[in-house]
Amino acid sequence: MRIGELSKRSGVPARMLRYYEEQGLVTPRRLDNGYRSYDEHLVDRVGKIRGLIDAGIPTRIIGDILPCLDRRQTIVVTDPHPELRGILLQERDRMTQKIDILVHNRDSITRYIKATDSALGVVAEKTAS
Amino acid sequence: MRIGELSKRSGVPARMLRYYEEQGLVTPRRLDNGYRSYDEHLVDRVGKIRGLIDAGIPTRIIGDILPCLDRRQTIVVTDPHPELRGILLQERDRMTQKIDILVHNRDSITRYIKATDSALGVVAEKTAS
DNA sequence: ATTGACCTTCACACTAATGGAAGGGTTCAG
């Protein structure tokens, strides 16, 4: 498919799809006329990319970990660069840390909402009575 | 305490502490000589701020939710602006979404590491034999 | 009184992610 369709289907602006290509995250083929041609499995890939970017992972790192994220992957035993394992471990820990922070703060927000709700509920009851 | 000490204790560069102030996230008192004076509880606060920024939450939003994050808070029934509840709900959902994505990808990475490890383990065994 | 370690503001600059416009091809439908 061409960039417009991928953009529609993935919800990612075409501008960003070109940017991801520039960053080496997706490498569409080219048609004879120079148009980008994305094949099906890239829909999923850009979905992952968006998710990770939204979650605060920079593209530089996404590029490192993306190849390891595909289910049904052929494990790359011929490791392109040997520091990969270290990078992955480190990045996994970073993600765990982010998760913990997000969970904690989300729960705080939830508690806050509940508290205000019940407080207002009481007010509503009182004013209603 | 002054900015240098807070910086050391929180691990956040003084430059950033001034930036957070500019963004309205912390409002230190001022000494007679113009120096910023932070009191104890702000150590915690900047910790939260850093965590949230690292997790990909923009300061603008942190400013909204920060007041709701303090344990031992006085619930602000006199709601400064009435859209707050909506903002909080929306932001909480965003955070949940981020969490899900992070968890999913972190687990993928973990699986990948395990897979390569055991693959290399086999190789090591074979070469060792 | 000078030195050194703080602090102040202001300003310039960089990166990452994104938006957008300019100028120019391609394709297709009418």
Next chain:
DNA sequence: CTGAACCCTTCCATTAGTGTGAAGGTCAAT
């Protein structure tokens, strides 16, 4: 053939988060 709707590249702009440096004030210790 012409217009609409795509696509291309290149360049410029903006925002958030940072780093860094200049020019200067404060203060404690020598």
